[in-house]
Amino acid sequence: xxxxxxxxxxxxxxxxxxxxxxxxxxxxxxxxxxxxxxxxxxxxxxxxxxxxxxxxxxxxxxxxxxxxxxxxxxxxxxxxxxxxxxxxxxxxxxxxx
Numbered sequence: 104x105x106x107x108x109x110x111x112x113x114x115x116x117x118x119x120x121x122x123x124x125x126x127x128x129x130x131x132x133x134x135x136x137x138x139x140x141x142x143x144x145x146x147x148x149x150x151x152x153x154x155x156x157x158x159x160x161x162x163x164x165x166x167x168x169x170x171x172x173x174x175x176x177x178x179x180x181x182x183x184x185x186x187x188x189x190x191x192x193x194x195x196x197x198x199x200x
Contacts (some may be wrong), residue, residue: 107151108132109139109165110181111158119152136160143169148176155182155193163196170197 106128110116116132123130131146133139136157143151143165155162166178180193 104149105129105147106131107139107142107146107148109136109143109151109157109162110154111135111156112154134158136162136165140165140168143174143176144172150177150179152179152181153198155180163192166193166196166198 104127106123108116108119108123108130110119110132111134113134116134120130120132131142131148133142137159139153139157139162140160142148153162153166157165162180162182166180169176169178178198180198182193
């Protein structure tokens with residue numbers, strides 16, 4: 104199973120990649136929305152862990168772009184945002200959880 108982690112916090116990104124790799128997954132990672140969007144559009148991923156508060160391109164916009172392009176991989180949103188409206192926006196954009 105191939106996963107993509109898009110998280111701008113370098114320490115958290117590294118921890119997620121390490122834990123998922125040790126669990127037997129093939130993991131790619133990106134530290135900003137621009138790189139994450141590109142990878143999600145050009146590589147076949149079985150699932151994505153996506154932060155909302157990303158530099159360059161916001162995570163919700165990345166997700167909207169993927170869905171508009173017909174990318175259907177499951178997307179799990181990981182965020183420190185606690186506003187309920189942010190969570191609704193991510194589901195409206197096509198997040199799976």
